[in-house]
Amino acid sequence: MVCLLSILLSLAGCSSPVSTGSASTVAAREVRLWQDAKIFTLVGQLIGSAQRRVLVEMYELGRSEVVRALGAAEGRGVEVRVITDPTVQASRSAVAQLDSLGVPERVYPVDDRRHQIDHVKLLVADDEAAVGGMNWGRHSDRNHDYVLETRLASEIERLVHVFDQDWAFAGGHPAPLPAVAGPVGQTSPGAEIRTMLESALNRAVHRVLAEVYTLTDAEVTAEMVFAHRRGAMVRVILDPNQSYNLHSYAVLRAGGVEVRWYPVPKGVLLHAKIGLFDGELVLGSANWTLSGLGVNHELDIETDDAVVVGAYLARFELDWARSA
Numbered sequence: 001m002v003c004l005l006s007i008l009l010s011l012a013g014c015s016s017p018v019s020t021g022s023a024s025t026v027a028a029r030e031v032r033l034w035q036d037a038k039i040f041t042l043v044g045q046l047i048g049s050a051q052r053r054v055l056v057e058m059y060e061l062g063r064s065e066v067v068r069a070l071g072a073a074e075g076r077g078v079e080v081r082v083i084t085d086p087t088v089q090a091s092r093s094a095v096a097q098l099d100s101l102g103v104p105e106r107v108y109p110v111d112d113r114r115h116q117i118d119h120v121k122l123l124v125a126d127d128e129a130a131v132g133g134m135n136w137g138r139h140s141d142r143n144h145d146y147v148l149e150t151r152l153a154s155e156i157e158r159l160v161h162v163f164d165q166d167w168a169f170a171g172g173h174p175a176p177l178p179a180v181a182g183p184v185g186q187t188s189p190g191a192e193i194r195t196m197l198e199s200a201l202n203r204a205v206h207r208v209l210a211e212v213y214t215l216t217d218a219e220v221t222a223e224m225v226f227a228h229r230r231g232a233m234v235r236v237i238l239d240p241n242q243s244y245n246l247h248s249y250a251v252l253r254a255g256g257v258e259v260r261w262y263p264v265p266k267g268v269l270l271h272a273k274i275g276l277f278d279g280e281l282v283l284g285s286a287n288w289t290l291s292g293l294g295v296n297h298e299l300d301i302e303t304d305d306a307v308v309v310g311a312y313l314a315r316f317e318l319d320w321a322r323s324a
Contacts, residue, residue, distance in 0.1 A: 037141035046125035055124040060135035062090030071101030085118040106170035143271040187298040194293040200277035210275035214287040225255035239270040260323035
């Protein structure tokens with residue numbers, strides 16, 4: 001750990017949904033990658049077509065049409081449960097609306113002493129789920145972000161377990177899940193996302209292609225430099241309006257890593273937290289920061305599906321070409 005930090009310090013001195021495909025090499029057409037405003041097309045479809053259950057855990061819930069859709073689902077007899085973060089004003093307002101619609105909701109008990117938030121973005125509708133980085137804020141559709149839709153039974157099972165863990169915790173009955181190695185990872189409880197991310201980074205031989213809203217974690221930054229040094233092509237796109245990214249940008253550039261700023265118009269964010277490591281794609285709610293990987297409650301998912309990987313690669317190349 002000290003060695004990593006020493007290297008870092010020395011370096012610093014010197015539109016449409018993406019294609020559908022399988023979520024593994026053996027299962028066909030089980031996942032789909034969505035991006036930007038089209039994510040809300042998916043959200044509307046999943047909630048609107050649900051017949052048995054709709055489970056939502058959302059950091060920022062501020063879209064009135066989504067709240068109404070949740071109320072409509074409850075009204076037609078679907079089991080609807082919603083978990084929100086108490087630190088976001090829009091979510092607090094949504095809670096009042098949900099209550100008026102008779103939708104069961106709970107507020108995640110964040111640890112204020114640690115400046116913790118419940119940063120999860122999760123939707124489960126019947127036997128499908130959507131996991132990613134997109135908030136459901138009033139203007140979130142302006143942002144560049146990704147969500148993975150999955151129908152894989154093993155992933156749905158794990159995601160429902162995470163939701164039930166959080167629902168119980170919000171109801172005063174903490175029962176944290178044991179840490180597991182798999183395609184779904186959480187932070188706080190546990191450090192599964194850090195393990196997932198660092199393992200993918202350390203395994204990468206050919207390429208690391210990342211789009212990250214906030215990158216400040218020293219270990220992750222160092223591991224990107226190490227990947228470059230062992231011959232991988234490492235390219236990183238960052239949000240220029242996040243001042244926290246300035247130091248990591250300088251460190252990566254000093255270490256030989258290619259880094260560019262995403263061209264965001266006023267009022268728009270590069271809000272993604274996504275990386276492609278050879279043929280493995282990791283995305284979700286966790287920023288690549290100490291808070292995202294060790295303090296906040298976060299949720300990430302990974303896939304090696306060739307169609308999804310190819311779709312992300314195509315979008316990354318477009319983003320890279322227009323970044324500077």
